[in-house]
Amino acid sequence: MQNLISSQPRNLGKEMQIGPLGYGCWRLVAMSAADAQARIETALTAGMNLIDTADVYGLDWGGSAFGEAEALLGEVLRKAPHLRSQMILASKGGIIPGIPYDSANLIGACDASLTRLGVEQLDLYQIHRPDLLTHPAETARQLEALKSSGKVREFGISNHTPSQVEALAAHLPFALVSHQPEYSALTLAPMFNGVFDQCMANNLCVLAWSPLAGGRLADTTHLSDTLAGVMAEICERENTDLATLSLAFCLAHPSNPVAIVGSTTPARISAATQALDVTLTRQDVYDIIQASQGVALP
Ligand SMILES: NC(=O)c1ccc[n+]([C@@H]2O[C@H](COP(=O)([O-])OP(=O)(O)OC[C@H]3O[C@@H](n4cnc5c(N)ncnc54)[C@H](OP(=O)(O)O)[C@@H]3O)[C@@H](O)[C@H]2O)c1
Known part of the structure; x- marks a missing residue:
């Protein structure tokens, strides 16, 4: 029975490797620095060396301000500076609430992120969403300046179409290293819209956001009877739960x-590593895809 899950580290560009599970700081807001540090340490101990945040985190989920999640992570890093070298630190910019996007000032956005985080360099900087009104040559110029100043090691994109990625890549003198799309058993789009194909063609590391569909894949309430049934059968065979199976699917x-x-x-962050012990066959994954879509593949 061939297992489709690889628990090997993933390449992020040519010089960095990250674990198959990363940790996201979108919801790391409205808590003390000590509590945030405990969560970051739990994630790092569990092998989640990619720590992903964004300048806008804090505004829309449980927080109260643009920059809140970065500022909290910055407080953690100031109190426990040894953690910086244990992580591949990733942030994002380009969403300007109310406008809503501006990729013509990524230099300013990244500088502000560095200040909030209290670090001199980001390992990965991602364009959070495509700015429809900035020419990709201008976006590329911003990224080039960030690279040559040493403020960012590598760059990625998030929520872009393959043609938007291609247009940006055409103006860059270096390769993009990652794409961050939404992907889960309830959101299969990157499989079909060319995003995964482009990542495989160009060695972009796929960083799947909301792998539990924001919690909807933690219990059967939001699932069709068909999907719930298929996943329950696999959970029973693998002696695991729905959340773990959903991570394994990704x-x-x-x-x-x-x-x-x-x-x-913290207990759920640690438990996420159990996804690496799940075995999923071609049949299992196709069963989940077809149950999620509600129709058989042709
Ligand atoms: N690029 C983008 O546009 C974008 C957008 C959204 C997110 N992201 C990134 O993706 C990361 C993950 O997104 P997400 O927070 O939506 O991930 P997720 O894993 O899909 O959802 C996490 C949510 O599920 C809840 N949950 C309920 N039962 C759970 C269980 N058994 N195990 C684990 N979680 C359970 C968690 O609650 P508790 O906290 O109470 O455990 C939490 O609220 C973010 O932190 C961010 O870095 C990127």
């Missing part, structure tokens, strides 16, 4: 995605 694509864990509950 890992079982040939692009070898990294699933970005978003829980703020």
Whole structure:
């Protein structure tokens, strides 16, 4: 029985490697620095060395301000500076609430992120969403300046179409290293819209956001009876639960995605590693895809 899940580290560009599970800081807001540090340490101990945040985190989920999640992570790093070298630190910019996007000032956005985080360099900087009104040559110029100043090691994109990625790449003198799309057993789009194909063609590391569909894949309430039934059968065979199986599903694509864990509950963060012990066959993954879509593949 061939297992489609690889628990090997993923390459992020040529010089960095990250674990198959990463940790996301979207919901790491409205708590003390000590509590945030405990969650970051739990994630790092569990092998989630990619720590993913964004300047806008804090505004829309449980927080109260743009920059709140970065500022809290910055407080953690100031109190426990040894953690910096244990992580591949990733942030994002380009969403300007109310506008809503501006990729013509990524230099300013990244500088502000560095200040909030209290670090001199980001390992990965991602364009959070495509700015429809900035020419990709201008976006590329911003990224080039960030690279040559040493403020960012590598760059990625998030929520872009393959043609938007291609247009940006055409103006860059270096390769993009990652794409962060939404992907889960309830959100299969990157499998079909060319995003995963482009990642595999160009060695972009896939960073899957909301692998539990924001919690909807933690219990059967939001699932169709068909999907709930298929997943329950696999859970029973693998002696696991729905959340763990859902993370495992994200890992079982040939692009070898990294699933970005978003829980703020230490026990759940640790438990996420059980996804690496699940075996998923071609049949299992096709069963989940077809049950999720509600129709058989042709
Ligand atoms: N690029 C983008 O546009 C974008 C957008 C959204 C997110 N992201 C990234 O993706 C990361 C993950 O997203 P996400 O937070 O939506 O991830 P997720 O893993 O899909 O959802 C996490 C949520 O599920 C809840 N949950 C309920 N039962 C759970 C269980 N058994 N195990 C684990 N969690 C359970 C968690 O609650 P508790 O906290 O109470 O455990 C938490 O609220 C973010 O932190 C961010 O870094 C990126």
